Amino acid sequence: MPVFAGAVVLSLDGKILNQLRDDKPDILYPGYWSCAPGGHVDPGESPNTAVIREMREEFGIELTNIKPIVTLFEPRGEIAGTHHSYSAELSTPIEKVQCFEGQKVEFFYPSQALKLKQIPLSKKILELYLNSLTP
Structure with a gap:
């Protein structure tokens, strides 16, 4: 099964990086x-290293304070695999x-990001991250 890594990336003003995926019918969640x-x-790459590489490739950015949020396993369907999720600071x-990659990138406050048409797994990861901040 494939292994994926992604990150909730925070700007200094508390906004979260959001990527609008391409509107192509041959990709997941256009x-x-x-x-x-x-x-x-x-292969041979750690999930943490993959997150750093992916953020450089997709957005030309560097991250600090990378911390794991959750690892989720999806046994079937279009997104089957292991999903390692992190939080990081821009x-x-x-x-x-x-x-x-994608149509555009924008930064939104968490409450705004949750109202967007988010990929369901992505939204779940953001909710888990936000819940982890609440004592």
Whole structure:
């Protein structure tokens, strides 16, 4: 089964990076937002390293303070596999964030991000992250 890694990326002002996926019928969740973008973990690569690589590839960004949120296993369906999810802080200046994959990237406050048409697993990861902040 495939292994995936993604991150909830926080800006200094408390907003979360969100990626609007391409609107192509041959991809999963076309036209949906992802508040925990990422991708496949390559053979021999750790999930943590994969998150760093994916964020560089997709947005040209660097991260700090990378912490695990949850690891979820989806046994079947379109997203079958192991999903490693992290939180991280954006260390690249926000004005230098680029979008190399998807339609665009924007930063939203968590309450705004939850109202977007999010990939269900991505939304679940954000909710788990936000719940972990509440004592």
